[in-house]
Amino acid sequence: MSIEKGPNFLEEIVAEDVKNGKHGGRVLTRFPPEPNGYLHIGHSKSICLNFGLAQEFGGKTNLRFDDTNPVTEDTEYVESIKNDIRWLGFNWANEFYASDYFEQLYECACELIKKGLAYVDDSTAEEIAAMKGTPTEPGKNSPYRDRSVEENLDLFARMRAGEFKDGDKTLRAKIDMASPNMHFRDPLMYRIRHVPHHRTGKKWCIYPMYDYAHGQSDSIENITHSICTLEFEVHRPVYDWFIEKLNIFPSHQYEMARLNLTYTVMSKRKLLQLVNEKHVSGWDDPRMPTLSGYRRRGYTPESIREFCDRIGVARRENMIDVGLLEYFIREDLNKSANRVMVVTDPIKLIIDNYPEGQVELLPGENNPEAEDKGGTREIPFSKELWIERDDFMEEPTKKYFRLGPGLKVRLKHAYILECVSFKKDEAGNVTEIHCNYFPESKSGHDTSGISVKGVIHWVSAAQAINCELRMYDRLFIPEDPSNAEGDFKDHINPNSLEVISNAYAEPELKKAKAGDKFQFVRKGYFCMDPDSTADNPVFNRTVGLKDSWAKEAGKK
């Protein structure tokens, strides 16, 4: 956790509990995902918090799948979740499932029935909703509320035995239909679902509800600090009620604000829609805020952990600038990613006074920011090069210090060039740039005495390898797509992916493997995609470099 920052409110609570010897000073947290979707960056806040808190105070963390709704859950999700947590860099003490506790939960329910604290209700979903009242009006008691213990026990056993159809009966806690807290108005404990479960198969046809399962699961595992998001705050009295009535281990729930990111949607329901309706290529589409999406995009676990640590934890709603996440991945990759030159929008440059057919191998530092500079590679240099179309301006402005008629520029790792002429097609597009080079200006051996302000990247045409670049931008146009007018999908950015199929890279990139990360000099950080083939290497743009020139140029 953060060192330079004060402790967050949860660290304070845990520190106080440890100091006071609560639970013998033991700390056990849990991360409780429902296996009905892939983990996203919001989950990583919870993961970093739960695992981080335990690490900080010498405790442990369980992974518990909250699998009480077989309709939406699947082992595919279980596997992806485990994979993503490991990737983020955390190891759980135990892998548990709420479904492991179905039998115990059933027995607890019988106990509550015997205590007169639960009853079988024959009302339909509509009737139950109608009797629930509203936040400002009290509800009404169900006509089945006062069944005898014997009848309830019998009915509940027959529910389990499969004698009733889906929806025919529920088991409800008998609390207070007039409570100002809606969750106290006889919450449902069990519903009938004749649906096989991803782990228990056909063993059960009644499944516990979240409110009945979650707290007891925590309690069964002896969880000391159960952290969840703010929307569960009103559930806490129910959480405590079951624990108290059952007289079991007193786990305690603490709530914190969820993570919201600008230009991002973060609900699994919405992400599932994006996947199902093919707005993205899958859960791991590099535009998705899922951990698998970020991984494919080229984000590192370190950068995400750092992000989660630095955004802090509090109880007020927040909206974090996605630019902060980008800051952390740039910070990480700046130190770790090797540099390589790739021309994304090529234009031919010919050095008139360079010998025909000559090829020089010039050394290039792989990473000036790394401690050992990342070693060097050899970059072929010759008479014909590709340079960036942007790096030539027919009528250069005063502040432009790249190439233009009569202007001099440095080719990175190579020579200084002076532009002597250029050709255009009928449409007026520049097709070819001619330059002379200064042989004594070679990088590292420059005795020319010429000083230039601009440095551009380049690729030797004969040795260039062709590659595909996937240039990603934010998936949504508005800052807060979930609260924008209309459906969130109306606000998808139509230009969130631009594919460049004719980029030229220096031959060094032939060695790249899927997942390898690079800085394409002056362009941004890129990560090789698994879609790559020998003929068509594919690179995802993780994030661009900061670009104060674009800002300057944009001012006009």
Added chain:
RNA sequence: UGUCCUAUGGUGUAAUGGUAACACUGCAGAUUUUGAUUCUGCCUUUCUAGGUUCGAAUCCUGGUAGGACAACCA
């Protein structure tokens, strides 16, 4: 016209009754064979009205604003 939660620069988060700070963003400059990185400086902050106190971002009361809660979802 219910219950509960929250309110500190543009965005987050600290300050735990004693000089409002840190990061990001923005702006300006220095350095630079990446208009990157790095470095320096600057801008901008306690929702409001009362009260308690020698002293309030912090405690109390009222107001205002935002959020959560009426799934056989979690």
